[in-house]
Amino acid sequence: MSHWAELDNNNIVTRVLVGDNNDPNGDEGYQMLIENLGGTWVKTSYNSIAGKRINPETNEITDETGFRKNYAGIGYTYDSARDAFIPPAPYASWILNEETCTWTAPIEKPVEENKFFTWNEDTASWESHDVTTE
Secondary structure (H helix, E strand, O other): EEEEEOOOOEEEEEEEEEOOOOOOOOOOOOOOOOHHHEEEEEEEEEOOOOEEEEEEOOOOOEEEEEOOOOOOOOOEEOOOOEEEEEEOOOOOOOOEOOOEEEEEEEOOOOOOOOEEEEEOOOOEEEEEEEEEOO
């Protein structure tokens, strides 16, 4: 199965559909999409995450480069210069990691035992919360 992301005029993904690898045209369903739905379609792979390839047999992340960095999702942007799908930024202050085409906080997330952290955009900082166990 191949997967195709439809783009709007701003290269924002509006939907993702499955194509047919056995399509008689040999184009994994691309021509069928164009003829029946029109629009602009770019191939994507669900075996890609944060710039790496996922082994579909083991579900483990490999050292291989992922196809177009990330699997496309609705609201993602296709950047043709990077040939990558980029998710929406979770916060305005976060920075795009060029290697993975994912977003990172401007401050490294702390790690403390029995705490979890959430980002506070108003203060541009991580807030700690106690983990309760019962």
